[in-house]
Structures are given as C-alpha cells and as structure tokens.
Amino acid sequence: MHRAGRLEKGMDEEAARYTSSLEFDREILEAVIYINMAHVRLLERVGVLSEQEAREAVALLGKLLESPPMLDRHEFEDIHMVVEDWLSRRSPRVGSMLALGKSRNDAVVAAIKLRLKQRVAQLHESIDELCATLLKQAEREAETIFPVYTHLQRAAPATFGFILHGYATRLLKLYPHLRLVYELCDESPLGSAAVAGTSVPLDREYAAQLLGFGKISDNALEATASRDFIIESISLTLLVALILSSLAEELVLYSSEEFSLLELPDELSATSSIMPQKKNPVVAEITRTKVWEVLGLLSTALGIAARQPSGYSLDLQQITPKLWKALDETVSALRLTTKMIENLSINTARSAEACKPPTGIVEVANHLTLNYGVPFRKAHNLAGRLSRLISEGKLTPETFQQTLQEAGVSVGITLEDALQLMEPRRVIHGYKTRGSANPQYVKTAVKQAFQELERQREWFLERRRKMENALATLREAE
Numbered sequence: 142m143h144r145a146g147r148l149e150k151g152m153d154e155e156a157a158r159y160t161s162s163l164e165f166d167r168e169i170l171e172a173v174i175y176i177n178m179a180h181v182r183l184l185e186r187v188g189v190l191s192e193q194e195a196r197e198a199v200a201l202l203g204k205l206l207e208s209p210p211m212l213d214r215h216e217f218e219d220i221h222m223v224v225e226d227w228l229s230r231r232s233p234r235v236g237s238m239l240a241l242g243k244s245r246n247d248a249v250v251a252a253i254k255l256r257l258k259q260r261v262a263q264l265h266e267s268i269d270e271l272c273a274t275l276l277k278q279a280e281r282e283a284e285t286i287f288p289v290y291t292h293l294q295r296a297a298p299a300t301f302g303f304i305l306h307g308y309a310t311r312l313l314k315l316y317p318h319l320r321l322v323y324e325l326c327d328e329s330p331l332g333s334a335a336v337a338g339t340s341v342p343l344d345r346e347y348a349a350q351l352l353g354f355g356k357i358s359d360n361a362l363e364a365t366a367s368r369d370f371i372i373e374s375i376s377l378t379l380l381v382a383l384i385l386s387s388l389a390e391e392l393v394l395y396s397s398e399e400f401s402l403l404e405l406p407d408e409l410s411a412t413s414s415i416m417p418q419k420k421n422p423v424v425a426e427i428t429r430t431k432v433w434e435v436l437g438l439l440s441t442a443l444g445i446a447a448r449q450p451s452g453y454s455l456d457l458q459q460i461t462p463k464l465w466k467a468l469d470e471t472v473s474a475l476r477l478t479t480k481m482i483e484n485l486s487i488n489t490a491r492s493a494e495a496c497k498p499p500t501g502i503v504e505v506a507n508h509l510t511l512n513y514g515v516p517f518r519k520a521h522n523l524a525g526r527l528s529r530l531i532s533e534g535k536l537t538p539e540t541f542q543q544t545l546q547e548a549g550v551s552v553g554i555t556l557e558d559a560l561q562l563m564e565p566r567r568v569i570h571g572y573k574t575r576g577s578a579n580p581q582y583v584k585t586a587v588k589q590a591f592q593e594l595e596r597q598r599e600w601f602l603e604r605r606r607k608m609e610n611a612l613a614t615l616r617e618a619e
C-alpha cells in the first residue's frame with residue numbers, strides 16, 4: 142500500500158520473496174510490536190493521536206503479542222509492514238499515522254537491539270552455567286592427579302581440576318566483552334527516522350525509557366546504518382566458540398583409547414554402524430566445528446558491512462540472520478559442553494600413571510639447585526640423563542650413582558630420595574607459585590571465581606529486570 146504513490150506496478154512475486162526479510166523476522170517479532178507500542182505513545186505526546194486512540198492501539202498490539210501472526214505472506218517486505226497492515230485493519234487512523242517520524246530503518250535497529258539484549262542475557266546464562274560447572278568440577282577434582290601437556294608431550298604432573306579451572310578462567314575473561322555488547326545494545330535509535338532525524342518533535346528520551354533502553358543514540362546516520370554492534374556480538378560468540386573448540390579437542394584426545402584418560406558419557410556418544418566396538422565422541426566433534434561455523438557467519442557479516450556507504454542500504458538486512466545463527470550455535474554448544482563436563486569420568490589409575498617418573502623429574506633438578514647450589518643447567522642435564530634411563534627401564538641404584546658422577550654432581554642423594562621427589566602427589570603439593578596446579582591454590586582460585594560469577598549475575602539480573610519492567614509497564618498501561 143505504501144508503494145502505490147511512487148510505483149505504478151506491484152512488485153514481481155519472485156523479487157518480493159527475494160528481497161523480503163520475513164523468513165528471519167520471527168526473531169524480532171515481539172520487539173517490533175513493543176516498538177510500535179512505544180511509537181504510538183510518542184505520537185500521543187506529539188498530539189497526533191488522542192489518549193484514547195493510543196490506549197486502544199496499545200491494547201490491540203498487546204493482542205498481537207499474545208497471538209502472533211503467521212509470517213508466510215511474502216508480498217510483505219518485512220515484519221514492520223505486517224504489523225502496520227495488521228493494525229491498520231483494526232484501527233485505520235492509528236495505522237495511517239504509524240510511519241510518522243518512524244522509519245523501518247530506525248525501527249529495525251531498535252528491534253534488533255531490544256531482542257539482542259535478551260539474547261545476550263541468555264548467552265550470559267549459558268556461559269554462567271558452564272563456568273559454574275567447570276568450577277564445581279575443578280573443586281571436586283582439585284586433588285585428582287592428571288598430566289598436563291606441552292607440544293602434546295607429557296610436561297608436568299598436575300590435576301584435572303587445574304585444567305578445568307583453566308577453561309573457566311578463559312571464559313571469565315569474556316565477561317567485559319559480554320557487558321560491552323550489552324551496553325552497545327542498550328542505546329535507543331528511535332527518533333532517528335530513516336537517516337537524518339525528523340521534524341516530528343518526538344521525545345526520544347521518553348521512547349528509550351518506555352522500552353527500557355539506558356540511553357539514546359548520538360547520530361541518526363550511525364544509529365540507522367551501523368551494524369558494528371552486530372559484528373561485535375558475533376565476535377564475542379566467536380571467542381566463546383574458540384574456547385569450546387579447544388576444550389572439545391582436548392576431550393576427543395583424552396577419551397581416545399590411546400590416551401584413555403577420560404570416559405565421555407554414553408548419552409553424549411555414538412557408536413559405529415559397522416564397527417561394534419566403537420564409542421565415538423560425536424558431541425565433542427560437532428562442538429569442535431563451531432568455531433569455523435561462527436567464523437563463516439562473522440566473515441559474511443563483515444563482508445556485507447564493509448561494502449556500505451554511511452546510510453541504510455538493504456544489504457544490511459542480510460547481516461541480521463547471521464547474528465541469530467551465531468547465537469544459536471554458541472548457546473547450544475555451551476549447553477552440550479556443560480553436559481559433557483558434568484558427566485564425564487576420569488580414568489584415575491591411568492592419569493596417575495601418566496604422572497609417574499620421569500614426568501616430574503624437573504623436581505630432582507630443582508632440589509639439587511635449591512638445596513645444594515648445583516648450577517641449574519648441570520642439574521637439568523643430570524635429570525635428562527636419568528629420564529632416559531627411566532624410559533629405557535634401566536634405572537637402578539647403581540646406574541643412578543654412576544649417572545651422578547658422569548654429570549659431575551657430587552651430592553649425597555639416593556635413588557630413593559629422587560623417586561620420592563618425583564612422586565606426583567608430592568610434586569603438585571610442592572608447587573609454590575600462585576596460579577600453579579597446587580590444589581591449595583586451585584581451591585582458593587575457584588572460590589574467588591565463584592564470587593566473580595555471582596557479581597556478574599547481579600549485573601545482568603539488574604539490567605534484565607529494568608528491561609522487563611519497562612516492557613511490562615508499556616504493555617499494561619491503561
């Protein structure tokens with residue numbers, strides 16, 4: 142109906158379908174309805190609608206919220222046109238005023254931001270759950286001897302709890318980014334209209350307040366056509382996916398028969414249709430791919446955003462579904478990773494075995510240096526020789542003493558002393574630095590991380606409440 146003035150012909154059906162965003166507008170349906178409620182209230186303030194007209198229109202839109210329309214009529218370019226058409230049929234005068242001072246360009250950004258705030262809060266919840274699970278298990282397994290690797294070679298005795306706390310620490314470092322994304326979305330573009338603002342004296346602060354936005358945008362051109370906040374959001378999901386991918390990779394490796402350090406839960410594994418003995422870590426495998434999938438979405442979004450002059454072009458519409466997809470992928474990967482961590486079991490005999498000498502042999506060198514003043518390079522050389530003997534099964538009291546002599550280390554240490562120094566439990570409890578795998582430090586760090594999680598929860602809860610209260614007030618205003 143808005144075409145008829147300028148264009149003589151209706152749109153080619155295939156072209157209409159081709160250019161419509163209806164297919165993926167379902168995600169912002171509710172948000173668009175709320176934005177129209179707010180706009181009706183703004184028009185009431187301007188004096189274009191009467192108080193009664195506004196009230197009735199808000200009530201009608203409330204009905205639309207409760208029973209959302211089918212989004213299958215592709216003669217509509219997008220959800221904004223569907224809502225305007227729906228209201229126009231029920232309240233022709235209000236419907237005819239709905240686009241006064243409001244463009245789809247500012248409305249769509251407002252809707253994406255409103256919805257994205259909810260989705261970021263949901264993303265926070267899934268990250269929070271995984272973090273809490275990692276920390277809970279880290280505490281439980283803080284004494285469970287487990288090797289850590291560098292270059293995928295056994296490097297040092299540590300604990301499984303230490304590894305889990307490491308992943309929780311990585312996730313916790315995303316919180317400032319998570320909050321940044323929320324704040325970028327907490328800005329109302331309404332009143333920007335299509336590109337340069339409007340001569341309709343809309344109260345922008347009032348609009349922001351009605352929808353629970355914390356502030357209003359500073360420039361109409363930027364507000365309507367920048368999708369930087371979407372790039373920032375997908376980048377965040379990419380970082381989450383990166384962490385989940387390396388964790389998944391680690392689970393696949395450690396659960397393989399060759400490592401045999403972990404057993405993944407049956408309910409998250411599959412078997413082979415031809416090789417009956419197999420237990421395939423399929424959930425971890427799919428999780429490992431998420432980083433590529435999200436990277437694909439990010440590069441598509443970036444590519445589209447980069448080829449844009451400053452004002453709105455329809456290209457921008459194609460970015461939005463990449464955002465929702467990135468969030469979907471990341472949230473499901475988070476949930477399934479949480480299940481894997483909750484339900485995996487550790488082959489403790491095997492993990493302790495992997496920490497036996499020579500894994501902790503640097504402790505012999507450290508001991509000789511710290512207690513006898515042996516130069517560390519010399520002590521390191523001796524330990525290297527000893528580790529070769531251990532690997533070859535040739536370490537005896539005799540070969541031990543002989544190696545000491547060969548390495549030019551003349552201190553009174555017996556093979557038994559050396560073996561004790563390398564005993565895994567003694568090694569991990571002997572770590573002195575904060576941040577080490579010493580169970581005592583890990584337990585303290587886990588406690589602090591739990592407190593940090595709690596603080597972050599409060600931050601999100603407060604924002605969530607603010608938004609939900611605003612929307613409830615808008616919806617229910619008599």
Ligand code: ARG
Pocket residue numbers: 162218219220245246249455457458459461
């Ligand atoms: N469907 C569009 C989007 O998602 C809404 C804005 C369309 N604006 C326009 N002038 N055609 O970005």
